[in-house]
Amino acid sequence: MRGRTFLAGLVAGLVLATPVLAHRGHSGLTVIEVDPRTGVVTVSHRFAxxxxxxxxxxxxxxxxxxxxxxxxxxxxxxxxxxxFRLELDGARIDLDHAETDLAADDIRVDYVGSGPSGAAVRTVRVDLDFFPGVHDDQEQQVNIRVAGVTRTVVFRPGSAAQTVTFGR
Incomplete structure (x- = not known):
């Protein structure tokens, strides 16, 4: 009988702990798209x-x-x-807010800017530091897409700026 009581208590404890264990980290996704033909740069930040x-x-x-x-x-x-700071081939890209979409637990905040048009983008430098001092485990994945090629970098609190290279 004591074994069943222990087992029932253990199961109840696991059931109650499951929501806490289900979401252990804090993360977001940033998608940067650069169209070298037009120079249009879009940035989309996504969070829960x-x-x-x-x-x-x-x-x-x-x-x-x-x-x-x-x-x-x-x-x-x-x-x-x-x-959030963005440079293409060493030139800073100024971004303007385009749209915010709040859909249930999903947040998307979009920005748009202009880079050089008609030129191949060789380097993209990204620097970000969202919510400092709030979540010490915040992780922001950044996908950078230039002319159909995607590179990914990850930022954590205190990360330095990162540069990715495209082409030769």
Whole structure:
């Protein structure tokens, strides 16, 4: 009988612990697309809302820490713009906010800019530091696509800027 009680307690403990274990890290995805023919550069940052909302306390201190507050969303957009830097072949690319899509637990914030047109892009330098001091395990995967070729780098808190090379 004691064995069954122990087993039942163990199973109950595992069931209760499962939601905690299901989401151990904090991560996001950034997709950069460069069209060398037109020079158009698009950047899309994607996150889970449950990772972003705790960061709103520091990102948007004067707003409610919820994505239901337009002021918090605007502060998030500004934070991402300010803490993301992009260079193509050594030239800084200025980005403008294009769209924010809040769909359930998925957040996508898009930016657009212009790079050189008609030239082959050889190097792309990315530097980002989202939500410093909020999630010490934050990991941001960055996929960089130039002329149909994709390279991937990963950023963690304190990561230095990274440069990827395309072509020869």
């Amino acid at each position: 809302a449950h990772d972003v909302e705790p960061a709103l306390v520091t990102v948007a201190p004067d707003a409610q820490p919820t994505l239901d507050d337009p002021d918090a969303v605007a502060a998030l957009e500004e934070h991402l713009d300010r803490r």
